[in-house]
Amino acid sequence: MNAASAMKQYKQVSVHCGIMDASPHRLVQMLMEGALEKIALAKGNISRNEIALKGSNIGKAISIIGGLQGSLNKDSGGKLAENLSELYDYMTRRLLIANTRSDAGVLDEISSLMIEIKTGWDAIPEALKN
DSSP states (O other), X not given: OOHHHHHHHHHHHHHHHHHHHOOHHHHXXXXXXXXXXXXXXXXXXXXXXXXXXXXXXXXXXXXXXXXHHHTOOHHHHHHHHHHHHHHHHHHHHHHHHHHHHTOHHHHHHHHHHHHHHHHHHHTSOGGGOO
């Protein structure tokens, strides 16, 4: 096993352990971080004209956002959950456009939206985190 392969294996185990020990609040944070990472990678793929990798990273970002959308509890979340669901839907549609047009500006837009959502999520007081 070479060093790169060993490092990849270590990262997978580390992420798996982090997920197993994470609170629901932290899991949502991790999903948001993952979406931001995939969007940043896709932006780099666009600049290097790596079309297949761009599509893969945007696809993963869309899947993560779908997971965030699917985790919303519209019964207890009310209007806030409904608004977030609509925003996640918008973000997904825009990511599809970014993919077809290789538009880094759209990726910046979606990244900014995700950062704004994450900033609000990160600011939730400890007493309210489950």
